[in-house]
Amino acid sequence: MEAAVAAAGAVFEEGTEAVVEDVMGEGVDPEGGEGQDQQQAVDAVGRVDAAEASSLAGIEVAYGGLWFPAGGWLVPPRLCAALAANPAIEQLSAYRMKSLAAVKDGWLVEAEDSHERRSSFEAQVVAVCTGYQVKSLPPLTNLPLTPVRGQITTLPATRHSDKLQAIVCAGGYVTPPVGGVHMAGATHAFNDEGIDLRTSDHRENLSRIAEISPMLAEALHADALDVNSLSGRASVRASVPGAMPLVGELLPGLYTSLGHGTRGLITAGLSGELSRGSRSRGLSPNILGLKYFV
Numbered sequence: 001m002e003a004a005v006a007a008a009g010a011v012f013e014e015g016t017e018a019v020v021e022d023v024m025g026e027g028v029d030p031e032g033g034e035g036q037d038q039q040q041a042v043d044a045v046g047r048v049d050a051a052e053a054s055s056l057a058g059i060e061v062a063y064g065g066l067w068f069p070a071g072g073w074l075v076p077p078r079l080c081a082a083l084a085a086n087p088a089i090e091q092l093s094a095y096r097m098k099s100l101a102a103v104k105d106g107w108l109v110e111a112e113d114s115h116e117r118r119s120s121f122e123a124q125v126v127a128v129c130t131g132y133q134v135k136s137l138p139p140l141t142n143l144p145l146t147p148v149r150g151q152i153t154t155l156p157a158t159r160h161s162d163k164l165q166a167i168v169c170a171g172g173y174v175t176p177p178v179g180g181v182h183m184a185g186a187t188h189a190f191n192d193e194g195i196d197l198r199t200s201d202h203r204e205n206l207s208r209i210a211e212i213s214p215m216l217a218e219a220l221h222a223d224a225l226d227v228n229s230l231s232g233r234a235s236v237r238a239s240v241p242g243a244m245p246l247v248g249e250l251l252p253g254l255y256t257s258l259g260h261g262t263r264g265l266i267t268a269g270l271s272g273e274l275s276r277g278s279r280s281r282g283l284s285p286n287i288l289g290l291k292y293f294v
């Protein structure tokens, strides 16, 4: 097994520009304008042996691997909140989309609130980004999406685990402490839509840490932790054959951004750019993966 060690990025607090700078590291142009610094950052990804990886991570790891100096991490709800703060966006989060139908000038969305009150919305362009739950949304019920449950475990940092200064990934991952806790994950269970926290998944995450870095497992007192009282989060990914997201214009005016699997934080932004490009610049709409169902 090899490990990937990502440089310490900052967890952002402010707006999206700060987010991009923090996440991508100093000197990387988020617009890609100059391109040179960005290229240098990419070029600098390199192999490290276990000793170098340990020194970069701040704690002994069992394997060598790849070092991503421009790597980082972020907090998805804060990223989403920062993006949605754009004044051009009006959020109607109380509604659940129930159906979608083509009408003369676009699409009609039928939605329901938590009191089962129905409302309808009409738009020329609709983009569906409902994850694996799109399977219950006519006319998109036949998309080849598989639900894949995953659970992360949050682990209280200790004086020794606090030394971890880079994300370490090897099959699973463990982050440096953020707000006094490490995140470790994540499990995979195909065709499982359960979002309950499971002790078996906590155990799996802990055993993966022990494999990546026995020293970190020891620093976290992993053997002595009561898995019944550990916190975490479980949710469901949408997986697609070939792991290519289903992104683009499926029918005139009907866009999808679905099937981001385990890497939505990387592919969602790119998918948005591609969809926007296909619409404004007349690029091929069947950009990524739509071959599966068109």
Ligand SMILES: Cc1cc2nc3c(=O)[nH]c(=O)nc-3n(C[C@H](O)[C@H](O)[C@H](O)COP(=O)(O)OP(=O)(O)OC[C@H]3O[C@@H](n4cnc5c(N)ncnc54)[C@H](O)[C@@H]3O)c2cc1C
Binding pocket: 095, 096, 097, 098, 129, 130, 131, 132, 133, 134, 137, 149, 150, 151, 152, 185, 186, 187, 233, 234, 235, 236, 237, 257, 258, 259, 260, 261, 262, 263, 264, 265, 266, 268
């Ligand atoms: C445990 C775990 C760890 C992960 N770790 C990482 C990671 O480290 N890095 C990474 O890049 N990715 C990670 N992922 C994957 C990442 O979470 C997904 O790729 C990403 O969330 C996909 O985004 P999405 O917007 O397509 O779908 P989702 O995040 O599933 O969002 C879909 C949204 O649509 C809403 N919705 C569904 N149906 C309707 C409806 N009918 N009407 C209205 N709203 C609806 C849902 O409530 C939900 O809010 C992880 C996933 C899991 C489960």
